[in-house]
Amino acid sequence: MIKINNLNVYYQNDIALSNISTTLDDGDLVAIVGPNGAGKSTLLKSIMQQITIKSGSIDLGDLSLKHIAYLPQSSQIDHTFPITVTEFVSAGAWQRTRFWRAFSRQEQRLLQQALAKVNLVDMAERQISQLSGGQFQRMLFARMLLQDAKILLLDEPFSAIDAQTTALLMTVINECQQQGKTIIAVIHDLALVQRYFPSTLLVATELIASGKTKDVLTQVNLVNAGYQHFSHCAIHNVFSNELNNLSNKPLNIPAKNDIINIEKQTS
Ligand code: ADP
Ligand code: MG
Numbered sequence: 001m002i003k004i005n006n007l008n009v010y011y012q013n014d015i016a017l018s019n020i021s022t023t024l025d026d027g028d029l030v031a032i033v034g035p036n037g038a039g040k041s042t043l044l045k046s047i048m049q050q051i052t053i054k055s056g057s058i059d060l061g062d063l064s065l066k067h068i069a070y071l072p073q074s075s076q077i078d079h080t081f082p083i084t085v086t087e088f089v090s091a092g093a094w095q096r097t098r099f100w101r102a103f104s105r106q107e108q109r110l111l112q113q114a115l116a117k118v119n120l121v122d123m124a125e126r127q128i129s130q131l132s133g134g135q136f137q138r139m140l141f142a143r144m145l146l147q148d149a150k151i152l153l154l155d156e157p158f159s160a161i162d163a164q165t166t167a168l169l170m171t172v173i174n175e176c177q178q179q180g181k182t183i184i185a186v187i188h189d190l191a192l193v194q195r196y197f198p199s200t201l202l203v204a205t206e207l208i209a210s211g212k213t214k215d216v217l218t219q220v221n222l223v224n225a226g227y228q229h230f231s232h233c234a235i236h237n238v239f240s241n242e243l244n245n246l247s248n249k250p251l252n253i254p255a256k257n258d259i260i261n262i263e264k265q266t267s
Contacts, residue, residue, distance in 0.1 A: 001026055002047065002151070007056035009042055016042040018206045020056070024184060029177045031187045031197035031213065035226045038204045040186045041073065044153045066095055069149035071140050073156050079129055085139055086124045089114060092146030114145040117172060134165035141169055152176060154185035158192070170196060190217060
């Protein structure tokens with residue numbers, strides 16, 4: 001359980017999060033939704049104690065930071081660092097292995113399992129700088145799987161990757177939830193949120209709404225969050241069947257009007 005009480009966060013004099021109070025239950029699969037600059041990343045960084053909060057509290061209950069795996073936005077990671085995929089992913093086991101110089105056979109096995117889960121076995125000895133965006137994101141997931149944390153915080157895990165990679169990683173997320181993990185992910189694709197995330201936090205500096213996704217992603221709430229263009233059409237079962245069977249099959253991308261299409265007005 002993560003209990004957030006009256007959280008206020010500022011950058012210098014600018015407020016980034018105002019009076020956020022909510023509880024995230026164990027085992028829940030939660031999407032964080034909101035326009036650019038809404039404070040979504042700030043919320044995850046606050047939970048990770050990476051930034052100083054001005055007031056309020058974040059209570060992790062029986063858990064501590066070592067039980068949380070955090071996947072930052074890919075853009076915040078140095079892709080040029082001279083390190084192989086294996087070395088990068090191995091860091092996920094650090095909490096278990098730091099007292100030993102070498103990986104035990106058991107850890108080697110877990111590492112191979114994590115790479116296999118995201119189809120990266122063939123890339124194991126590549127430099128991370130040589131990976132495509134989708135491969136890089138799969139590598140981040142492998143490191144997270146090796147960490148085997150109880151809570152997963154994912155910041156835009158599906159940004160700038162193709163539909164097939166999204167589907168593969170969504171399967172990994174679903175398996176993590178079946179293992180009892182709590183997953184909290186910043187997601188831009190509202191059709192994906194509606195289909196796969198039972199709970200949603202809608203954030204626009206303030207908490208606009210939280211709870212069951214279907215109750216949160218209403219037109220009124222979305223407009224209140226600052227989304228200006230909004231058209232609501234039927235959402236087809238674009239991902240449904242493929243998800244069980246997705247690793248080798250490209251997904252059909254829905255026509256733009258088939259999904260909720262929502263953009264923040266830029267001017
Ligand atoms: P989101 O992830 O929802 O796009 P962020 O949490 O990154 O939003 O940012 C929330 C607000 O705080 C934005 O207005 C952003 O410009 C500002 N901000 C984020 N990080 C910093 C920082 N390190 N210094 C100053 N302002 C920041
Ligand atoms: Mg962000």
